[in-house]
Amino acid sequence: MAKYRNAHGGNLRASDIGNEVHLAGWIARRRDHGGVVFLDLRDASGHVQVVLNPDDAPASEEVMRRLRNEFCIMVKGVVRPRLEGTVNPDMPTGEVEVGGTSLEVLSTADTLPFQVDERFDADEGRRLQYRYLDLRRDRMADNLRSRSTAIRAMRHVLDDLDFLEVETPTLVVSTPEGARDMLVPSRLRPGQFYALPQSPQLFKQLLMVAGVERYYQVARCYRDEDFRSDRQVEFTQLDLEGSFWDQDDVLDTLQAIVTRVVKDVRGIDIPHPIPRMTYADAIARYGTDKPDVRFGMEIVDLGEVFASSEFRAFAATLADGGTVRGINAGDQGLSRAGFDKLVAQAQDLGAKGLVWMVVEEDGSLRSPVAKFLSEAELSGIAATMDGKPGDALLIVADEVAKAAAVLGELRLSLGRPDNHDDLEFLFVVDFPVFERTAEGGFVAAHHPFTAPLDVAEMRNSPETAVSRSYDMVLNGAELGSGSVRIHDPELQSQVFEILGVSADEAQARFGWFLEALRYGTPPHAGFAIGVDRFVSILQNEQNIREVMPFPKTQTGADPLTGAPGVVADTQLEELGIDVRAEVRAAWSDTTSDS
RNA sequence: GGGGGCGUGGUGAAGUCUGGAGUUCACGCCGGCCUGUCAAGCCGGAGGUCGCGGGUUCAAAUCCCGUCGCUCCCGCCA
Incomplete structure (x- = not known):
């Protein structure tokens, strides 16, 4: 016999009537009539009404009156139909209630810093400071569950397709390309730094060289750039790569994944095939590379x-x-x-x-x-x-x-619709190799391991050259991108040269990777889906923070734990790091308020 | 780096433009009444240095300057 409970309140239905149940959970709401007390008991499964009647003496009168919102309690009782006219059609458990026969307070709760009640939308800084309370809200609990459902669906599809889930390092070498790296100092090599990965890009390509053939990973990625409603400094990608693969293999797999995810999270079937549009078409018809084609x-x-x-x-x-x-x-x-x-x-x-x-x-x-x-x-x-x-x-x-x-x-x-009730997926294909800078020059639109459609075209007409890369778009949001990779070291050298990276420079930065390509690299291609963005759209949330359990504020802080924080001088000494005097001075100036 | 919005009892908001007693509303909290509610109801009560600092003024939540925090956007995000 389980110590605390033998049932979940949110699962109780008319078919459970007559059962004696032991429930444990939190008091979401209480309605104290002086005699009878109604509790909405919340656990991970949902809510159920518990009725405490002093005539049945489930607890001492004193204990019943002392109950408050968010107390953690244990209740024993019998599932019974609600009285005539008191059925609550708004609750899944609304046909039944639990008549309490005994009650135990497992844990009391102080007056809350904000109300868990859904009707009140507390300041987000406060919500993050007390995220463990915020996550008790039905909306947030539902977001967490849906996120888990989505990731589980991804794993199901990829497992069925014989993908191998492989973890890659999160302490990697910094490269100057792309986003700003998040750095981690090394103690054993003072003055040197690891970078946290912006993506597992090169490692997954090495796995292709290694013969893995089908790889995926639910990978945490880090990009030290400014925040947006759809961007956090750390975020999660479903990263995947396949050998002997071309674009169609990738897009077919993506279609299978998102179809299953939408089915499991939303319960609907998306139309097949997911339409494709060229980049040039997208720009001409919608003025963007991520068209919202819902209208x-x-x-x-x-x-x-x-x-x-x-x-x-x-x-x-x-x-x-x-x-x-x-x-x-x-x-x-x-x-x-x-x-x-x-x-x-x-x-x-x-x-x-x-x-x-x-x-x-x-x-x-x-x-x-x-x-x-x-x-x-x-x-x-x-x-x-x-x-x-x-x-x-x-x-x-x-x-x-x-x-x-x-x-x-x-x-x-x-x-643009202001919600995500409808879902319109789109593959945008044939991205250009280069994009124009504000100054009129050209810069690589993708990482330098992306295969051009035609290397001669890339060299001779950079303004129109097309690469073998593609994005997945959902309701006008970029859900992810991928490409067919270069697997020929000779082609890779040419691409570096055209991109303006000298042979010496390429060797210095990526020599270890270029060498790997020389040992029989299979043709391969892949993709990465932004999990946070995907789930936020499925959950009709405007902000990815709502589907992240412990996100950071726009200035990269965690109001709950206080990260980032100053460290002890002894820690800095071990790392060989001196903090500049004016920066130190600013530490003490941060007179925080509220 | 730049632009916009917000900051008022524990919580959310109104008040700020057009200066005049910490005023108001809802929730929560405390106490009382109440045995079928589901945002339970009724009665009473406590609780605020209006983010912080400076300035203008007889007088500042309100106007001005600075600053901190949160947020949205541009830049940035191969």
């Missing part, structure tokens, strides 16, 4: 309409190699002031301006610039953009990339 409002090219326009703003842009594009934002019910705000927003985004038009009942276009446009142009706009009465047409004339980006942003702010 239309696609970007339309108006270049032909204005091919011989006399409207100078448009004509000059086209003559300079720019573009004129627009979106039909639909009937937004915007006033003049509303459109002025959109113009300001477009300018904040870097556009020179924004032309707006409204389709009138008779199909004509009302716009501040209508008088500068010919009849043919006006009707061409309405036709090309499929304008219906009431529709707001928004047009940007600018450099191609700028126009796409601005319209993409406007599209999101005007049309």
